[in-house]
Amino acid sequence: MIKIKLVAAGLLIAGAGIALCSTVFAAGPLPLVLEAKIELGSVSGRIDHLAVDLVRQRMFIAEPGNNSVGVVDLKARKLLRRLTGFKEPQGVGYVASTDTLYVANAGDGSVRLFQGEHLSPAARIDLGDDADNIRIDERTNKLYVGYGNGAIAIIDTVRRAKIGEVQLEAHPEGFQLDGTGTKVFVNVPGARQIAVIDLALGKVVNTFPIKDVRANFPMAIDNERERVLSVFRNPAKLIAYGSRDGSVLPSVDICRDADDVFVDSKRRRVYVSCGEGFIDVFATNESGYSRIGHVSTASGSRTSLWVPELDRLFLAVRAAGAESPAIWIIKPEYPSTRSMRCSSTKSMTLRARSPSSRRNAD
Numbered sequence: 469m470i471k472i473k474l475v476a477a478g479l480l481i482a483g484a485g486i487a488l489c490s491t492v493f494a495a496g497p498l499p500l501v502l503e504a505k506i507e508l509g510s511v512s513g514r515i516d517h518l519a520v521d522l523v524r525q526r527m528f529i530a531e532p533g534n535n536s537v538g539v540v541d542l543k544a545r546k547l548l549r550r551l552t553g554f555k556e557p558q559g560v561g562y563v564a565s566t567d568t569l570y571v572a573n574a575g576d577g578s579v580r581l582f583q584g585e586h587l588s589p590a591a592r593i594d595l596g597d598d599a600d601n602i603r604i605d606e607r608t609n610k611l612y613v614g615y616g617n618g619a620i621a622i623i624d625t626v627r628r629a630k631i632g633e634v635q636l637e638a639h640p641e642g643f644q645l646d647g648t649g650t651k652v653f654v655n656v657p658g659a660r661q662i663a664v665i666d667l668a669l670g671k672v673v674n675t676f677p678i679k680d681v682r683a684n685f686p687m688a689i690d691n692e693r694e695r696v697l698s699v700f701r702n703p704a705k706l707i708a709y710g711s712r713d714g715s716v717l718p719s720v721d722i723c724r725d726a727d728d729v730f731v732d733s734k735r736r737r738v739y740v741s742c743g744e745g746f747i748d749v750f751a752t753n754e755s756g757y758s759r760i761g762h763v764s765t766a767s768g769s770r771t772s773l774w775v776p777e778l779d780r781l782f783l784a785v786r787a788a789g790a791e792s793p794a795i796w797i798i799k800p801e802y803p804s805t806r807s808m809r810c811s812s813t814k815s816m817t818l819r820a821r822s823p824s825s826r827r828n829a830d
Contacts, residue, residue, distance in 0.1 A: 499761035511793040518773035561602035572599035614640035647691035730774035743770035
Protein backbone atom coordinates (compact mmCIF):
# COMPACT_ATOMS: atom_id res chain seq x y z
CA MET A 469 0.00 0.00 0.00
CA ILE A 470 1.42 3.39 -1.01
CA LYS A 471 1.64 5.97 1.72
CA ILE A 472 0.01 9.27 0.84
CA LYS A 473 1.03 12.51 2.53
CA LEU A 474 -0.47 15.91 1.90
CA VAL A 475 0.13 19.19 3.68
CA ALA A 476 -2.85 21.55 3.53
CA ALA A 477 -2.94 24.56 5.85
CA GLY A 478 -0.42 22.76 8.01
CA LEU A 479 -2.47 19.54 8.23
CA LEU A 480 -0.42 16.38 7.67
CA ILE A 481 -2.39 13.21 7.09
CA ALA A 482 -1.29 9.69 6.15
CA GLY A 483 -3.06 7.71 3.44
CA ALA A 484 -5.44 4.81 3.84
CA GLY A 485 -6.80 1.93 1.82
CA ILE A 486 -10.03 1.68 -0.09
CA ALA A 487 -11.86 -1.27 -1.61
CA LEU A 488 -13.26 -0.91 -5.12
CA CYS A 489 -16.84 -1.23 -6.21
CA SER A 490 -17.42 -4.09 -8.59
CA THR A 491 -17.54 -1.77 -11.61
CA VAL A 492 -14.24 -1.94 -13.54
CA PHE A 493 -11.92 1.03 -12.93
CA ALA A 494 -8.68 2.00 -14.58
CA ALA A 495 -5.64 1.88 -12.32
CA GLY A 496 -5.08 5.09 -10.39
CA PRO A 497 -6.72 7.29 -7.75
CA LEU A 498 -10.29 6.65 -6.62
CA PRO A 499 -12.94 9.24 -5.68
CA LEU A 500 -12.47 9.04 -1.89
CA VAL A 501 -9.79 7.74 0.46
CA LEU A 502 -10.19 7.26 4.20
CA GLU A 503 -7.11 8.70 5.87
CA ALA A 504 -7.80 8.61 9.61
CA LYS A 505 -10.36 8.18 12.35
CA ILE A 506 -10.45 10.48 15.38
CA GLU A 507 -12.15 8.68 18.24
CA LEU A 508 -14.71 10.77 20.14
CA GLY A 509 -14.98 8.67 23.29
CA SER A 510 -18.34 8.29 24.99
CA VAL A 511 -21.01 9.80 22.73
CA SER A 512 -24.53 8.40 22.85
CA GLY A 513 -27.11 8.85 20.13
CA ARG A 514 -26.77 10.83 16.95
CA ILE A 515 -24.09 13.35 16.05
CA ASP A 516 -25.22 16.53 14.34
CA HIS A 517 -23.40 19.37 12.60
CA LEU A 518 -19.72 20.31 12.53
CA ALA A 519 -17.65 23.50 12.37
CA VAL A 520 -13.93 24.23 12.15
CA ASP A 521 -11.42 26.72 13.54
CA LEU A 522 -8.79 26.75 10.79
CA VAL A 523 -6.13 28.69 12.68
CA ARG A 524 -6.01 26.27 15.64
CA GLN A 525 -7.11 23.28 13.53
CA ARG A 526 -9.94 22.49 15.89
CA MET A 527 -13.23 20.90 14.95
CA PHE A 528 -16.44 21.37 16.92
CA ILE A 529 -19.01 18.54 16.93
CA ALA A 530 -22.62 18.96 18.03
CA GLU A 531 -23.61 15.91 20.12
CA PRO A 532 -27.35 16.29 20.85
CA GLY A 533 -27.64 12.82 22.41
CA ASN A 534 -25.01 13.84 24.97
CA ASN A 535 -26.12 17.48 25.32
CA SER A 536 -22.49 18.29 24.59
CA VAL A 537 -20.08 19.69 21.99
CA GLY A 538 -16.90 17.77 21.27
CA VAL A 539 -13.69 19.65 20.51
CA VAL A 540 -11.15 17.80 18.36
CA ASP A 541 -7.53 18.61 17.45
CA LEU A 542 -7.29 17.84 13.73
CA LYS A 543 -3.52 17.99 13.58
CA ALA A 544 -2.93 15.70 16.59
CA ARG A 545 -6.02 13.65 15.68
CA LYS A 546 -7.42 13.49 19.18
CA LEU A 547 -10.31 14.66 21.31
CA LEU A 548 -9.26 17.74 23.28
CA ARG A 549 -12.28 18.29 25.50
CA ARG A 550 -16.04 18.19 25.70
CA LEU A 551 -18.25 21.22 26.43
CA THR A 552 -21.37 20.26 28.41
CA GLY A 553 -24.60 21.71 29.75
CA PHE A 554 -26.42 22.21 26.45
CA LYS A 555 -30.04 21.42 25.56
CA GLU A 556 -29.88 19.26 22.44
CA PRO A 557 -27.22 21.17 20.48
CA GLN A 558 -27.72 20.93 16.72
CA GLY A 559 -25.96 23.73 14.87
CA VAL A 560 -22.42 24.97 15.43
CA GLY A 561 -20.57 27.84 13.77
CA TYR A 562 -17.17 29.41 14.31
CA VAL A 563 -16.63 33.13 13.58
CA ALA A 564 -12.92 33.63 12.94
CA SER A 565 -13.00 37.44 13.07
CA THR A 566 -14.12 37.43 16.71
CA ASP A 567 -12.72 34.00 17.66
CA THR A 568 -16.16 32.88 18.82
CA LEU A 569 -17.97 29.54 18.74
CA TYR A 570 -21.77 29.66 18.38
CA VAL A 571 -23.89 26.68 19.47
CA ALA A 572 -27.61 26.47 18.55
CA ASN A 573 -29.80 24.40 20.89
CA ALA A 574 -33.04 22.72 19.82
CA GLY A 575 -34.14 21.99 23.40
CA ASP A 576 -34.43 25.58 24.66
CA GLY A 577 -33.99 27.66 21.50
CA SER A 578 -30.82 29.33 22.77
CA VAL A 579 -27.63 30.22 20.91
CA ARG A 580 -24.65 30.09 23.26
CA LEU A 581 -21.32 31.79 22.58
CA PHE A 582 -17.83 30.69 23.64
CA GLN A 583 -14.75 32.85 23.29
CA GLY A 584 -11.11 32.29 22.42
CA GLU A 585 -8.66 29.45 22.82
CA HIS A 586 -10.16 28.30 26.12
CA LEU A 587 -13.76 28.55 24.86
CA SER A 588 -14.88 30.62 27.82
CA PRO A 589 -18.66 31.22 28.03
CA ALA A 590 -19.26 34.65 26.51
CA ALA A 591 -22.96 35.27 25.84
CA ARG A 592 -26.37 33.73 25.29
CA ILE A 593 -29.00 34.74 22.74
CA ASP A 594 -32.49 33.31 23.27
CA LEU A 595 -34.49 32.71 20.10
CA GLY A 596 -37.40 30.86 21.70
CA ASP A 597 -37.57 27.38 20.18
CA ASP A 598 -35.72 24.76 18.11
CA ALA A 599 -32.55 26.66 17.14
CA ASP A 600 -30.98 24.62 14.37
CA ASN A 601 -28.68 25.29 11.41
CA ILE A 602 -26.12 28.12 11.49
CA ARG A 603 -24.62 29.99 8.53
CA ILE A 604 -22.00 32.75 8.69
CA ASP A 605 -21.21 35.68 6.40
CA GLU A 606 -17.84 37.05 7.51
CA ARG A 607 -18.07 39.84 4.91
CA THR A 608 -21.00 41.50 6.67
CA ASN A 609 -20.39 40.28 10.25
CA LYS A 610 -23.73 38.50 10.21
CA LEU A 611 -24.70 35.05 11.44
CA TYR A 612 -27.96 33.34 10.49
CA VAL A 613 -29.83 30.72 12.53
CA GLY A 614 -32.89 28.74 11.47
CA TYR A 615 -35.33 28.27 14.33
CA GLY A 616 -38.88 27.87 15.60
CA ASN A 617 -41.97 27.28 13.51
CA GLY A 618 -40.53 29.27 10.65
CA ALA A 619 -37.85 31.95 10.88
CA ILE A 620 -34.24 32.83 10.13
CA ALA A 621 -32.70 34.91 12.91
CA ILE A 622 -30.05 37.49 11.98
CA ILE A 623 -27.28 38.00 14.54
CA ASP A 624 -24.64 40.75 14.48
CA THR A 625 -21.39 38.96 15.34
CA VAL A 626 -19.68 42.16 16.53
CA ARG A 627 -22.50 43.28 18.85
CA ARG A 628 -23.38 39.64 19.67
CA ALA A 629 -27.06 40.43 19.45
CA LYS A 630 -30.06 39.46 17.35
CA ILE A 631 -30.82 42.36 15.01
CA GLY A 632 -33.62 40.92 12.92
CA GLU A 633 -35.41 37.92 11.48
CA VAL A 634 -37.13 36.75 8.33
CA GLN A 635 -40.42 34.87 8.64
CA LEU A 636 -41.03 31.61 6.76
CA GLU A 637 -44.07 29.38 6.31
CA ALA A 638 -42.60 26.49 8.34
CA HIS A 639 -39.43 25.42 10.16
CA PRO A 640 -36.29 25.91 8.03
CA GLU A 641 -33.94 23.03 7.43
CA GLY A 642 -30.79 23.38 5.29
CA PHE A 643 -30.16 26.88 3.95
CA GLN A 644 -27.32 28.70 2.19
CA LEU A 645 -26.22 32.18 1.23
CA ASP A 646 -25.54 32.72 -2.44
CA GLY A 647 -22.10 33.73 -3.70
CA THR A 648 -22.92 37.45 -3.59
CA GLY A 649 -24.19 37.37 -0.01
CA THR A 650 -27.41 39.12 -1.06
CA LYS A 651 -29.79 36.15 -1.05
CA VAL A 652 -30.50 33.16 1.15
CA PHE A 653 -32.07 29.97 -0.21
CA VAL A 654 -33.95 27.93 2.39
CA ASN A 655 -35.32 24.39 2.38
CA VAL A 656 -38.78 24.56 3.98
CA PRO A 657 -40.05 20.95 3.87
CA GLY A 658 -43.15 21.69 5.95
CA ALA A 659 -44.34 24.08 3.24
CA ARG A 660 -42.98 21.93 0.37
CA GLN A 661 -40.93 24.77 -1.03
CA ILE A 662 -37.54 26.42 -1.33
CA ALA A 663 -37.80 30.00 -0.10
CA VAL A 664 -35.66 32.78 -1.56
CA ILE A 665 -34.82 35.59 0.86
CA ASP A 666 -33.62 39.01 -0.29
CA LEU A 667 -31.40 40.19 2.57
CA ALA A 668 -31.60 43.86 1.57
CA LEU A 669 -35.39 43.72 1.74
CA GLY A 670 -35.42 41.37 4.73
CA LYS A 671 -38.16 39.13 3.37
CA VAL A 672 -39.02 36.18 1.13
CA VAL A 673 -39.24 37.39 -2.45
CA ASN A 674 -39.76 34.08 -4.26
CA THR A 675 -40.42 30.40 -3.69
CA PHE A 676 -39.56 27.35 -5.76
CA PRO A 677 -42.48 24.91 -5.44
CA ILE A 678 -41.72 21.23 -4.94
CA LYS A 679 -43.53 18.48 -6.83
CA ASP A 680 -43.49 14.68 -6.43
CA VAL A 681 -40.77 14.74 -3.74
CA ARG A 682 -40.75 15.50 -0.01
CA ALA A 683 -38.46 16.15 2.94
CA ASN A 684 -35.89 18.53 1.45
CA PHE A 685 -33.29 18.80 4.21
CA PRO A 686 -29.67 19.44 3.08
CA MET A 687 -28.78 22.16 0.59
CA ALA A 688 -25.69 23.47 -1.22
CA ILE A 689 -25.01 26.22 -3.75
CA ASP A 690 -23.12 25.61 -6.97
CA ASN A 691 -22.04 29.21 -7.51
CA GLU A 692 -20.10 28.50 -10.69
CA ARG A 693 -23.24 27.26 -12.45
CA GLU A 694 -25.72 29.36 -10.46
CA ARG A 695 -27.58 26.34 -9.13
CA VAL A 696 -29.28 25.54 -5.84
CA LEU A 697 -28.85 21.87 -4.94
CA SER A 698 -31.65 20.56 -2.77
CA VAL A 699 -31.57 17.00 -1.43
CA PHE A 700 -34.80 15.11 -0.74
CA ARG A 701 -35.38 12.05 1.42
CA ASN A 702 -38.69 10.86 0.01
CA PRO A 703 -37.88 9.65 -2.54
CA ALA A 704 -34.11 10.03 -2.21
CA LYS A 705 -33.21 12.54 -4.92
CA LEU A 706 -30.79 15.35 -5.69
CA ILE A 707 -32.47 18.16 -7.63
CA ALA A 708 -30.74 21.26 -8.99
CA TYR A 709 -32.65 24.53 -9.43
CA GLY A 710 -31.49 27.58 -11.35
CA SER A 711 -30.77 30.19 -8.70
CA ARG A 712 -32.13 33.01 -10.87
CA ASP A 713 -35.44 31.54 -12.00
CA GLY A 714 -35.97 28.20 -10.22
CA SER A 715 -35.68 26.20 -13.45
CA VAL A 716 -35.30 22.50 -12.68
CA LEU A 717 -32.63 20.14 -13.98
CA PRO A 718 -33.24 16.37 -14.21
CA SER A 719 -33.16 14.74 -10.76
CA VAL A 720 -30.68 12.01 -9.83
CA ASP A 721 -31.04 9.16 -7.36
CA ILE A 722 -29.01 9.32 -4.15
CA CYS A 723 -28.42 7.30 -0.99
CA ARG A 724 -31.17 7.35 1.64
CA ASP A 725 -31.49 9.56 4.75
CA ALA A 726 -29.22 12.35 3.50
CA ASP A 727 -28.34 15.16 5.91
CA ASP A 728 -25.47 17.03 4.26
CA VAL A 729 -24.44 17.99 0.73
CA PHE A 730 -21.38 19.96 -0.42
CA VAL A 731 -19.88 21.26 -3.65
CA ASP A 732 -16.20 20.59 -4.27
CA SER A 733 -15.47 23.40 -6.73
CA LYS A 734 -11.87 22.32 -7.27
CA ARG A 735 -12.91 18.95 -8.70
CA ARG A 736 -16.38 20.00 -9.88
CA ARG A 737 -18.00 17.40 -7.67
CA VAL A 738 -20.85 17.06 -5.21
CA TYR A 739 -20.70 14.97 -2.02
CA VAL A 740 -23.88 13.70 -0.30
CA SER A 741 -23.60 11.97 3.10
CA CYS A 742 -26.42 9.65 4.13
CA GLY A 743 -27.60 7.85 7.26
CA GLU A 744 -28.09 4.75 5.13
CA GLY A 745 -24.32 4.40 5.41
CA PHE A 746 -23.04 5.87 2.15
CA ILE A 747 -21.45 8.93 0.62
CA ASP A 748 -22.52 9.53 -2.96
CA VAL A 749 -20.07 11.35 -5.24
CA PHE A 750 -21.34 13.20 -8.31
CA ALA A 751 -19.51 14.78 -11.23
CA THR A 752 -20.82 18.15 -12.40
CA ASN A 753 -21.57 18.88 -16.03
CA GLU A 754 -23.57 21.41 -18.00
CA SER A 755 -26.66 19.22 -18.17
CA GLY A 756 -26.65 18.11 -14.53
CA TYR A 757 -24.92 15.60 -12.27
CA SER A 758 -23.78 12.01 -12.75
CA ARG A 759 -22.80 9.63 -9.98
CA ILE A 760 -19.17 8.50 -10.01
CA GLY A 761 -19.01 6.92 -6.55
CA HIS A 762 -21.31 5.16 -4.06
CA VAL A 763 -19.07 4.80 -1.02
CA SER A 764 -20.00 2.64 1.96
CA THR A 765 -19.35 4.25 5.37
CA ALA A 766 -21.26 3.37 8.56
CA SER A 767 -24.96 3.20 9.39
CA GLY A 768 -26.35 6.42 10.84
CA SER A 769 -23.41 8.53 9.65
CA ARG A 770 -25.30 11.23 7.84
CA THR A 771 -23.66 14.52 8.89
CA SER A 772 -20.41 15.76 7.38
CA LEU A 773 -18.41 18.89 6.63
CA TRP A 774 -16.43 19.75 3.50
CA VAL A 775 -13.52 22.10 4.32
CA PRO A 776 -12.03 23.38 1.04
CA GLU A 777 -9.14 25.09 2.84
CA LEU A 778 -7.99 21.66 4.06
CA ASP A 779 -9.20 19.80 0.97
CA ARG A 780 -10.91 17.25 3.20
CA LEU A 781 -14.36 15.84 3.88
CA PHE A 782 -15.06 15.10 7.56
CA LEU A 783 -17.73 12.52 8.38
CA ALA A 784 -19.38 12.21 11.80
CA VAL A 785 -19.79 8.52 12.66
CA ARG A 786 -22.08 7.57 15.52
CA ALA A 787 -21.77 4.48 17.68
CA ALA A 788 -23.37 1.58 15.81
CA GLY A 789 -22.48 -2.10 15.92
CA ALA A 790 -18.71 -2.45 15.79
CA GLU A 791 -18.19 1.23 15.01
CA SER A 792 -17.29 3.59 17.84
CA PRO A 793 -18.13 7.30 17.58
CA ALA A 794 -15.50 9.10 15.55
CA ILE A 795 -14.71 11.74 12.98
CA TRP A 796 -13.52 10.13 9.76
CA ILE A 797 -11.08 12.21 7.71
CA ILE A 798 -11.65 11.56 4.02
CA LYS A 799 -9.44 12.75 1.18
CA PRO A 800 -10.96 13.21 -2.29
CA GLU A 801 -8.95 11.91 -5.22
CA TYR A 802 -9.20 12.73 -8.88
CA PRO A 803 -10.91 9.93 -10.84
CA SER A 804 -8.62 8.01 -13.13
CA THR A 805 -11.15 7.94 -15.97
CA ARG A 806 -14.00 10.20 -16.98
CA SER A 807 -16.31 7.25 -17.55
CA MET A 808 -16.06 5.73 -14.10
CA ARG A 809 -19.38 5.23 -12.35
CA CYS A 810 -20.96 3.09 -9.68
CA SER A 811 -24.58 2.02 -9.86
CA SER A 812 -26.87 2.39 -6.87
CA THR A 813 -26.48 -1.31 -6.09
CA LYS A 814 -22.69 -1.41 -6.22
CA SER A 815 -20.40 0.34 -3.79
CA MET A 816 -16.85 0.96 -2.72
CA THR A 817 -16.00 0.76 0.97
CA LEU A 818 -13.83 3.11 2.97
CA ARG A 819 -11.38 1.11 5.09
CA ALA A 820 -8.72 2.34 7.46
CA ARG A 821 -5.43 0.52 7.12
CA SER A 822 -4.22 -1.77 9.85
CA PRO A 823 -1.05 -0.84 11.79
CA SER A 824 0.86 -3.57 9.96
CA SER A 825 -0.08 -2.17 6.57
CA ARG A 826 1.10 1.26 7.69
CA ARG A 827 4.44 -0.18 8.75
CA ASN A 828 4.74 -1.92 5.38
CA ALA A 829 3.99 1.35 3.62
CA ASP A 830 6.68 3.11 5.60
